[in-house]
Each structure stands twice: as structure tokens, then as C-alpha cells.
Amino acid sequence: MLCGLFRRFFRARGGNFALTAAIVLPVLVGGVGVAFDMATMVNQRTVLQNGLDTASLSSVSALAAKDKTTANVRSYAVDFLVAQLSGQLPSDVVEELKTSTTVTPDKKTVGTKITYTVSMSARITVEMTPLSRLLGIANRKVAARSSTSSVVVGNALSLYLVVDRSGSMSWVTNSVLPTPVSCQNYVDLDDWGYYPDIGFTSPCYLNKIGALKNAASSLFDTIDTIEALDSTNLVTRTGSVTFTDKQQTASNLAWGTTTSRAYINALPAYPSGGTDMSDAMNTAYEALSDAGETTEHANHGNTHVQKFIVLMTDGENTGASNKHKPSLDTKTLTACTKAKDAGITIYTVAFMAPTRGKTLLLSCSGSSSNSYTADNASELISAFEAIAKKVSDRATRLTN
DSSP states (O other), X not given: OHHHHHHHHHHOOTTHHHHHHHHHHHHHHHHHHHHHHHHHHHXXXXXXXXXXXXXXXXXXXXHHTTSSOTTTHHHHHHHHHHHHHBTTXXXXXXXXXXXXOEEEEEEEEETTEEEEEEEEEEEEEEEOOHHHHTTTOOEEEEEEEEEEEEEEEOOXXXXXXXXXXXXXXXXXXXXXXXXXXXXXXXXXXXXHTTTTOOOEESSOEEEHHHHHHHHHHHHHHHHHHHHTTOTTSOOEEEEEEEESSSXXXXXXXXXXXXXXXXXXXXXXXXXXXXXXXXXXXXXHHHHHHSHHHXXXXXXXXXXXXXXXXXXXXXXXXXXXSSSOOHHHHHHHXXXXXXXXXXXXXXXXXXXXXXXXXXXXXHHHHSSGGGEEEEXXXXXXXXXXXXXXXXXXXXXXXXXX
8 A cells, every 4th residue: 555655656747847947947047147147257357358468568668668667567557457447347346456466577688688578467356146146156256367578679889979179178167166176267268368377266167178077977877877788798889089170089989988988088187279070070970880880799799780979069160270160160061961871870069169169060960859058067967968868768669
């Protein structure tokens, strides 16, 4: 009898649909929820990935442009990411990015090439819908990472400094020296009539040649920083030449700045003579355009070489006289034109110079952005520093 009851129970069909539905329906509903939440997770991960890609690219660009350093780029990258994703992700998720985002900057230098890399990763929490929670899934983590590199291709350089050491370079500027207390202060032509035996007066003023030495030192310091990027390579060459009413013996192009520094520092404290910059400019042009200069760089693997002339005078072309000589301007401009035609960039500085001197130097440079005027010692240093910055600028190419 008992066996019969069991047989009838198992053969019965009434209520089976309700039982099956009770078991299967939560699974089906949960499955729909999971599918919906999966789509949300994929979407938020795409948003996060795009944000990281853009943030890492912006950060590495800031490094290449020297707006940021490897020491402070992290906060910039995180702030950029957060600002970018605000409105695209829930506010609590955006807030989570501030602590979950990692930023790893890197800088590698080989010769004249610097490679900046910024690697970023972030993780966010995606909350599940109530449908997924039926299956016990409350939330899930979504992560993404990005890495972008910027190659800064540095150009090797050759620079020739062409500077005035005529008698007027002995005249004072408005800068007072702390020591010595007194010295020979040549102020004008009346004082110059006593050269070289004018008496000592106090205070002692920095004269033009002293200001030139300070400005040239600042220029050379910047060039040294380019060389210091990789001590295993030679990438900078400098030469110097001075002029009065005739050209002095030049300091030929050599690696680094040591030889040029010594040449400028050895200039007399109270020079004399007239002004003729034409031969000195031609010397600089010929040295920079000579095939041997290209060979020197090629021997050190320097295939991209920029060439510069920096011309400074405090006067106008007079030769050995006190009168302006237009023929010397013509010779000077001929040398300037040949240099520019050869791809040499010319920067000029008119230091407390008369109008004709300023006009000549502007024409020589060929551009107002490459021509500077300085009316005192501090402005001379500022002009040389501005030129140094332009010289040291590097072309940037971004690669992902």
C-alpha cells in the first residue's frame, strides 16, 4: 500500500510548473541582471581606458615641453584624468580614481635623444543592479592601464660667438661693483682722451666688456646643460672671435665651451680700437659652413646639427676712424646673407649701441625675434639668456 502511494506521487503532474518556475525564475532574472551589468562594466571600462590614454598622452607632452618634471607629473596626470571623466562616470567612482590611479613616469637619455614615458593604471568599482544581487553579486572591479612615450630628438649644435672689443667696450654701464672700491671709470669721449692713464674714481662701475663676460658665461652655462644630458656623447661645439677695427685671432670651433670661455675671459679689461665687424662675421660663417665641421659631428653620430652665430656690438662700423663707413655695413650684410643662406641662424645684440648699429644688426639677423637691444648690463645678460633658451630648444615628436 505504501509503495502505491509513492508511485502515485511521482506520477502526478499537478503543480510541477509552479515548482519549476520557483526554482528557475530567479536564475533567469539574475541572468538578465548580469547581462545588463556586464554591458555597464564594458562601457565604464571603455570610458576609463580612453581617459587613461588621454591623460598619459597629456602628461608625457608636459614632460617633453618641460612644463612638468618626473617628480611632479603624478598630481597633474591624476587631476587631468579626474577632470576629464567627471560627468562620464558616477561621482563616487570619479572620487575613487584619486586614490586608485597609479602614475609611473620614466626618463631615458641616449645622446641627443630623450625618451619620456608615462604609464598609468586605475581601478574603479561598478555597483551591480538588484537583479544581479539576487545571485549574490554586489559589485565588481574594473581596471585599465595605458602607457605613452614621447621622444625628444635633440639637435647637436655649433655656435660661433662674434663680439665687439673696441675701445667703447671699456666704458661704464650703470652697474656698481662691490669690489674694488675704485677703478678707472671711462664714461665718455672726454674720459677716453686720458686712456690708458685715467685716474681711479669711486664707486667702481662694471664696464661693457665686464658685462659681456658675464653674459657670455650665462650663454655657455646653458650650452653646457645640453652637453650634460649624456656625458658619453659630444653634441655641442663653440667658437669665438672678437673685433675692433680689425678682426682678432679667433678661437676655433671646439667641443664644449671650455676653449671659448677661456677666450672671452681673457679679453682685456680695458680694450681699445675702432669697429669693423665684417671680417669677424665672415670668419664665423666660413667656420660653420666648412665641410670639416659636418665631419666632426658625424664622427660622433650627430646627424641633426643646428648652427648659430651670436653677434654683439656696442657701436657701428667705423673702421679705425670715428665716422660711420657704409661700405663696411655692406660687407657685414654680405657675410650675414651667406650665413643665413647656408642655414645658419643669426642672433644679434645691440648693446648700448647707436641707431645705425641697431639697424645693421636687425638687418643681419633678418628677424625682429632674433634681434635684441640692451641698454644696460642686466638687459645684456637677459638678451644672452633668451638667445641661449632658443638655442637649447629641442624638436619634439610624440610616439604612442
